[in-house]
Structures are given as structure tokens and as C-alpha cells.
Amino acid sequence: MHGSPLFSLTGQVALVTGAATGLGRAISEALLEAGADVVCSDKDVTRLTETVEQLRAIRENVIGLGCDVSKARQVKALIRQTRDRLGRLDILFNNAGISQRRPARLHEISAADWNRVMAVNLQGVYACSREALKIMIRQKSGKIINIASIWGLVGSSGIKPLPAYNASKGAVVNLTREMGIEYAAYGINVNAICPGFFSTRLADGAYDDPRFVQALRDATPIRRIGKPEEIKGAALFLASRASDFMCGQMIVLDGGVLAQ
Ligand SMILES: NC(=O)c1ccc[n+]([C@@H]2O[C@H](COP(=O)([O-])OP(=O)(O)OC[C@H]3O[C@@H](n4cnc5c(N)ncnc54)[C@H](O)[C@@H]3O)[C@@H](O)[C@H]2O)c1
Numbered sequence: 195m196h197g198s199p200l201f202s203l204t205g206q207v208a209l210v211t212g213a214a215t216g217l218g219r220a221i222s223e224a225l226l227e228a229g230a231d232v233v234c235s236d237k238d239v240t241r242l243t244e245t246v247e248q249l250r251a252i253r254e255n256v257i258g259l260g261c262d263v264s265k266a267r268q269v270k271a272l273i274r275q276t277r278d279r280l281g282r283l284d285i286l287f288n289n290a291g292i293s294q295r296r297p298a299r300l301h302e303i304s305a306a307d308w309n310r311v312m313a314v315n316l317q318g319v320y321a322c323s324r325e326a327l328k329i330m331i332r333q334k335s336g337k338i339i340n341i342a343s344i345w346g347l348v349g350s351s352g353i354k355p356l357p358a359y360n361a362s363k364g365a366v367v368n369l370t371r372e373m374g375i376e377y378a379a380y381g382i383n384v385n386a387i388c389p390g391f392f393s394t395r396l397a398d399g400a401y402d403d404p405r406f407v408q409a410l411r412d413a414t415p416i417r418r419i420g421k422p423e424e425i426k427g428a429a430l431f432l433a434s435r436a437s438d439f440m441c442g443q444m445i446v447l448d449g450g451v452l453a454q
Contacts, residue, residue, distance in 0.1 A: 197228075200436045204229035207280045208433065209272075211263050211322060212290030214241040216394030217341060217425050221287050222249060222256070224426035225433060230285065231255040233276050237262040237290070263290045263318030273325035282333060285433045286326040288319040288366075289341040293396055297354035308358045315362035319369065323384075327377065336382040338373065339432045342366040344390050344448050353413060363388075367444060374442020385432050385440055390448025392420040415450030 208225045212218040213234035225232045226249060234249065236242040239260040246258035257279065261272040276283055292314045295307050319340055330336030346363030350356050366386065373384040391410045393401045400406050401419070411417050428445045431437050446452055 198436075201430050201434045202229055203285070203430075203434060206230045206284040206433075207233070207276070207282050208285035208287070209233045209235060209276055209283060209322075209326070210287040210289055211235050211261070211318070212237075213258075214238050214245045216396060217389065217392060217422050218287070218289040219245055219249075220422040220425050221289060221429045223252060223423070224430050225285070226252045226256055228430055228434065229253075230433075231280055233257055233259055233272075233280065235259045235261045235272055235290075263288075263322055264313035266317075266321050269318075269321040270325055273322070273329070277329055283326055283329045284333070284335065285337045285339070286322060287339050287341065287429070287433075288322050290318055291315050291341060291343075291362075291396070293359050293398070294356055297356055299351075299355045300357040303358055311358040311362050315359070316365050316369075319366055323373065327382070330382045331377075331380050334381045336377075336380075337433050337437075338377075338382065338384040339429065340366050340370050340384070340386040342370065342386045342388045342444065344388050344446060344452055346386075347388055347444070347446070347452060353409065370444065371442040378441040383432070383437060383441055385437065385442065386444045387425065387428050387432065388444045388446045388448070388452075389425060390414065390420060390446075390451045392422055392425070394422060413451055414448070415454065418449065420447070420449060 208230040210218050210222045213222045214236035222234050242258045249256045261268045343363040345360040346367040370386040
């Protein structure tokens with residue numbers, strides 16, 4: 195393994211939710227490249243299987259486990275299987291997330307869509323963190339990284355209205371602060387990444403619309419949309435010893451959107 199030992203994850207066991215595509219897949223790559231044993235998890239088992247096959251080209255130490263993070267029993271089984279198969283859990287990326295079925299203002303969004311978004315984006319973080327913490331507290335060490343959003347820090351209506359998504363990510367931001375201070379004394383660092391606009395499947399084909407992409411570029415000082423692999427540096431920093439003194443904070447990774 196080359197590079198600074200500060201960022202080495204050799205001997206560490208990492209779990210990434212929503213790892214079949216997009217940012218979760220890129221994060222899994224970064225962890226594997228840094229030497230971790232990686233459990234990739236996703237609700238979409240077909241795509242997860244393909245992704246894990248491809249990730250094996252980097253290193254063999256990767257397995258795929260299906261799990262819908264909105265189902266508490268599946269989450270318990272996921273964490274139990276991780277511990278049984280790999281013996282420990284050092285790093286958890288709460289990455290699985292969904293957007294609203296369509297942009298809609300608060301008085302327009304259905305209760306079903308509101309609850310669906312909360313069940314994955316907020317309850318999923320709660321359920322995975324709760325089970326992982328039971329192991330990390332015993333180990334007296336761990337790293338939990340929540341993937342929030344710039345829409346957890348400011349409203350999105352200037353671009354499109356996403357009240358359920360924004361409320362869920364805002365809750366993840368403050369949950370990160372709460373967990374960060376609660377578990378700091380246990381040797382567990384809890385932090386978050388707030389991505390700006392990255393071209394993934396999240397926006398359900400919206401990135402195929404050149405006008406939408408142009409609007410996002412115009413809103414971004416760096417004048418382009420992020421590539422999924424551009425999350426790797428922040429992910430590796432927060433997963434590694436390099437961030438041992440950081441607790442309950444957000445890294446905003448957005449090409450300058452929120453600096454304006
Ligand atoms: N792409 C962006 O611009 C952007 C910006 C800010 C935040 N984010 C956040 O990044 C995270 C990753 O999103 P992405 O952009 O890579 O999207 P994506 O749609 O490409 O990937 C999300 C993955 O999560 C999985 N998933 C969805 N629901 C799940 C569930 N209930 N249980 C387990 N897995 C589930 C999907 O199958 C998919 O593989 C999300 O939390 C998202 O909110 C993305």
C-alpha cells in the first residue's frame with residue numbers, strides 16, 4: 195500500500211449502504227483502495243451483485259449483502275452478518291438515500307411520498323447507526339459518516355421544491371451533531387458529507403435534461419456538476435485516522451454553491 199499511513203485503512207472493516215451505484219459505489223472503491231475490507235449493501239440486489247463483481251478487480255476483500263435500510267429487521271440482520279463474517283465493524287457510511295418521486299411543494303406532496311423519503315433518509319440512518327454503535331461502543335472505536343446534502347443546510351426552492359428531502363437531510367445534519375458529541379468520548383467519530391450536485395441516478399433521469407444541467411452549472415461557481423469519484427477524498431478523510439479530532443461536523447462538497 196502506497197501513500198500516507200494517516201489514510202491507510204488496512205485491517206479495518208467498513209460497511210457502505212446504498213453501495214450499488216453513484217456515491218456509495220465510489221465510496222466503496224475509495225475504502226477498498228485504502229486497504230479496508232468492505233461490505234457493500236443495497237436494496238437493489240441485482241445491481242449490487244454486478245457492482246461487487248466489478249469492485250473485486252480492485253481487491254478481493256469485498257462482499258455484497260442485500261438490505262433495505264428502512265426495514266429495521268433487515269438492518270439488524272445486515273449488521274449481525276457483517277460482524278459474524280468479518281469479526282468487527284470500524285466504519286459505517288450511511289449513504290443510502292432517495293429523493294421525492296417528483297419536485298412538489300409542501301402542500302402538494304403526498305403523505306405517502308413524505309413518509310417514504312423519511313423512512314429511508316432518516317429512519318435508515320437511525321437504524322443502521324443504532325446497530326453499528328452497539329459494536330463500536332464495545333470496540334471503543336469507530337467512524338460513522340452520514341451522507342447528508344447541501345439541502346440539509348439550506349432550502350432548495352430556488353432550483354426545485356423538495357420539502358421532504360430537505361427536511362430529512364436537515365435532520366441528518368443535526369443528528370450528526372448530536373451523535374458527534376454523544377459518542378466522541380467512546381472513541382467514535384460521527385461526521386457528515388453534504389454533497390452539492392453530483393451526476394447519479396438519484397434525480398431519476400433529470401441529468402438527461404440539458405436545461406436542468408445548465409441551471410445546476412449556473413448555480414455552481416466551479417461551473418460543472420460533480421463526478422461521483424470526487425467524493426472519495428472527503429470519504430477517505432472521514433473514514434481514516436486523519437479525522438480523529440473531528441466530531442459532529444459537515445464537509446460541504448459542492449463546487450462552491452453554498453459559499454455564495
Ligand atoms: N447525487 C447528488 O447530487 C446528491 C447530492 C446530495 C446528497 N446526495 C446523497 O447521496 C446519497 C447517495 O445518492 P446517489 O446520488 O449516489 O444516488 P443513487 O440513486 O445513484 O444511489 C443511491 C443508492 O441507494 C440505494 N437505495 C435506495 N433506497 C434504499 C434503501 N431503502 N435501502 C438500501 N439502499 C437503498 C439505491 O438502490 C442506490 O443504489 C444519498 O443519501 C443522497 O441523498 C446525493
